[in-house]
Amino acid sequence: MKFEDVLAKAEMEEKLDVSEVFKLLHPASDDERRLLFSAARHVREREFGSRMFIYGFVYFSTFCQNACSFCLYRHGNPHATRYRKSPQDVSDTAARLRDDGVHLIDLTMGEDPFYRSYEGFNSLLDVVNEVRNDLDMPVMISPGTLPKSEIRMLSRAGADWYACYQETHNTELFKQLRPGQDYQVRLYQKKWARECRMLCEEGVMIGVGEDSQDLLVSLAEMSRIGTQQNRVMSFVPQAGIPLDGPAHRDVDELTMIAVMRLIMPDRLIPASLDVEGLDGLKPRLDAGANVVTSIIPSGSGLAGVAQHELDIDSDKRSVDAVRQRLGGMGLSLASRSEYQNWIDDHRPSCAGES
Numbered sequence: 001m002k003f004e005d006v007l008a009k010a011e012m013e014e015k016l017d018v019s020e021v022f023k024l025l026h027p028a029s030d031d032e033r034r035l036l037f038s039a040a041r042h043v044r045e046r047e048f049g050s051r052m053f054i055y056g057f058v059y060f061s062t063f064c065q066n067a068c069s070f071c072l073y074r075h076g077n078p079h080a081t082r083y084r085k086s087p088q089d090v091s092d093t094a095a096r097l098r099d100d101g102v103h104l105i106d107l108t109m110g111e112d113p114f115y116r117s118y119e120g121f122n123s124l125l126d127v128v129n130e131v132r133n134d135l136d137m138p139v140m141i142s143p144g145t146l147p148k149s150e151i152r153m154l155s156r157a158g159a160d161w162y163a164c165y166q167e168t169h170n171t172e173l174f175k176q177l178r179p180g181q182d183y184q185v186r187l188y189q190k191k192w193a194r195e196c197r198m199l200c201e202e203g204v205m206i207g208v209g210e211d212s213q214d215l216l217v218s219l220a221e222m223s224r225i226g227t228q229q230n231r232v233m234s235f236v237p238q239a240g241i242p243l244d245g246p247a248h249r250d251v252d253e254l255t256m257i258a259v260m261r262l263i264m265p266d267r268l269i270p271a272s273l274d275v276e277g278l279d280g281l282k283p284r285l286d287a288g289a290n291v292v293t294s295i296i297p298s299g300s301g302l303a304g305v306a307q308h309e310l311d312i313d314s315d316k317r318s319v320d321a322v323r324q325r326l327g328g329m330g331l332s333l334a335s336r337s338e339y340q341n342w343i344d345d346h347r348p349s350c351a352g353e354s
């Protein structure tokens, strides 16, 4: 089947077989690439109109017990700046992000041993409760892997979303990227979170040694698991980490965004400011993304993940800067109630359902 025919089938939301998805992942010319992105935008427009969502990012602890090979904050890396923000700092930053106009507060940490202690975990529950209930903001929590009982406590404290990225669904590559970590336990986080009525985000990394086959498996897994938000992010080399890539990429981040939009039309797909800053926003939205992530207030002393300083203290990671860029693309920010309605409509209704 020709590329255009597969694209037409995808635009009509007909189910594609593996060879057809493979074809979409490999546009053979600039024209085919343009057609792919145009179809992805068309599908996004049909599902979400021209209204984009936007998330604030609060990376409140950069301590971590793990040693992921792609991550600046891996245990023992002397190049990483380590901090653990106080609950008051987290709450103040979240309030500032709310006032700036974000739709959700993404509370992210490394697997910080402090937050695995009784005292630390209780303080995490307090922070989630305060942001969700006192500030009245939707909350995404990205704490790494936890027992199901603790995921349930986070849900009861008010967390709406649980983010936990495999980065790859090739179990051998997973061992290299996340040494010493359990693939199945990480995958189960999403199942447990759904059973606790939380929305879930899955993530895949590009340029870490994966091939097209691995990406096909990731796409199938994201469809199967039913994660409501799926992010793809390019690996950016960091000081002091073993992975020195980026490795050869069979498929780039933008193509992957477009294919995710076509085969999972109603899911949220982030355009992260963390990889290429504000200048990287347009290409990601042009490929079909619909959530701007990683808004970080200038002067907050908070870091990003893929690029820990990029644009942060120039105000380019602000809601106003994003609003301006969206305007130039004929897009706009959704209202907070539009976002709240979306999460209310998509929250798993009971154990096992999405």
Ligand code: SF4
Residues within 6 Å of the ligand: 064, 065, 066, 067, 068, 071, 072, 073, 074, 075, 109, 110, 111, 144
């Ligand atoms: S990716 Fe997360 S779990 Fe892995 S080293 Fe970095 S902060 Fe720790």
